[in-house]
Amino acid sequence: MSLVINNLHVKIKENNREVLKGVNLNIPDGEIHAIMGPNGTGKSTLVQTLMGSNKYQITDGEIIFNGTKLNNLAVDERARLGLFLGMQYPTEITGVKNSDFIKAAMEATHPNHHLTVLQFLQRFEHCMNFLDIDHHYADRYLNEGFSGGEKKRNEILQMMMLKPRLAMLDEIDSGLDIDALKVVSNGINHMRAKDFSALIITHYDRILHYVTPDVVHVMMDGRVVTSGGPDLASKLEKEGYAKLRDQLGLKIKLVDDE
């Protein structure tokens, strides 16, 4: 079981611009992968496309998740297959209580696993304690007025409650203070299992000190240009993308190039 992406080409519907230019990626079950890459290279686009956002259009290639082709599946169908996206900018929804939402989402993603209200509350409390989230966030409206870090924690809370098969976490570490980073990392490590895999998008190797990835991929200009072990992240952190690009002999313009 795994996620397999073959030659994925994606354009932005709004302006017809091709952002992903042939992504190949393979995440076997039980593994945690990281993706790093300069701003604007298509990392978020990749995970949004995997989740099924209607802002993006697949023009070529395919996405296979545990044997099912995802290309034409609706967002909620993908979620019910076990995909989860911890978003870079989680949405605020007024009037919808965090706990009500999470309970509804659990019922939707695990229709055969009925939880009583008590069982739900116990698990919810357990996860909130684990993530050091104050209990009153259960009754807060979904992400409304949450600080950047609180939103990220709430994404991890949802992940722990929903127990997806594949969690894609888009810059889950940005905006987190040092303690929160540890807490969130614990949350991800806690999920590690044979039937769980994760894809962590990050700009810094800091989180990868807490969550050791099996594979680190580097994306540039809409493609995965190289992959390696955890040491690739520290190397990038020291040397930057320009050097890697030159080593790989790529002709790509980076945002910071003069």
Added chain:
Amino acid sequence: MKTDLNQIDQKYQYGFKDKIKPVYTTGAGLNENVVRKISAEKHEPQWMLAIRLRAFHIYQRMPMPNFGPDLSHLNLNKIHYFQRDSDHVSRSWDDVPDTIKNTFQKIGVPQAERKYLAGAEAQYESEAVYTNLKSDLKKMGIIFMDTDSALKKHPDLVKQYFGKLVGAATNKFTALNTAVWSGGTFIYVPKGVHATVPLQSFFRINAGNTGQFERTLIIVDEGASINYVEGCTAPTYSEDSLHAAVVEVFVKKDAFCRYTTIQNWSHNVYSLETKRAVADAHARMEWIDGNLGSKITMKYPSVDLNGPYASGSMLSIAFAKHGVYQDTGAIMRHHAPYTSSNVISKSICKDGGVCNYRGKEKIEPNSKHSKSHVECDTIIMDDQSTTDTIPANIVRNGDSTMEHEARVSKISENDLYYLMSRGLSEKQATKMIIMGFIEPFSKQLPMEYAVELNKLIDLQM
């Protein structure tokens, strides 16, 4: 990811009709004789007949409203202005006819009944068949009964307040109501008494073409408080049906009244109601008003803020589907210094439904240091539906403030996407967003009503 709104063919859930033969009816149409018959049938005092007859003549003269929805299909000559299906007001649940109990069962009243019917009154057809005062309410001196019974048992109280706030000549339908009223709720809360449980009333129209002209009169004496809840649900029939209630609420000095209504008429009902409250010094009046059904609703509950520091609020939701025209709003009249009013109106329209907010805020020269705030929020679910905000804001002194905010939006694609990315179907996600939108309203409802509202919205999505 556009919402597929036509996917679900929703039949009106409560669209059934019980077989009940009216015991007495005046037949279709209205003339002076019918008015006399109504009054005689009820053995009313002469002064009430005089009020009715005067109102009938006003009714004949008065024009139909010259604003809002088209009422030209409302045939006032085809309506049965009076009929009763049960001879007397029954006191205990055992005396309530089985057919009526069945109806309650179909609309899910029984659960609520266990807790509340002991102290609640049910409006069935034109008159109450069920009145049972909870004994502790009685001990507190609270009078809670149908208005016909109140006229018999407490004629002086009725005479003192009846029509003092909503005169017959207010509009054509208040004139009509005053002429032919029947049923409705009467509540008197004595000085300093706090009704600890919400008083609830279940309303229901049954036979086709039956006009409903309840007359509700609530008096909350000085320093007293009450929370009154009424819920309506009606069966569907082929011909038009009119519901033209009048509600008068007197909130005395330092008193508090909350009046909650959930209206879910079937889609052939004209709901043309007039609700008016007066709040004396330091008193507070709250209208909570949910309009989910009907064909046309015209309803603008008002508060006259007559004493210093009086406050009034209106919290409303309106839901309009195809063929539904909700023309609702609030009227706040500031007549004393340091008064405040707050209006929050939430509307949802879909499949060509129409939701208008029509309101009026008036701060008079004698109401210095007063505040008024109005917030209108609409979700419009497709391009066929329409909405309009028609406020009239008048401030006649320099020390007062008035704010008006209006927002119209669609269901956000981003919100839908976020919820769906957690496995909720588009329908579930839409419903959750809508429920969130009206949450400020639903969280003010008693539990069973909130649950019922949830079910109703679910059915409508």
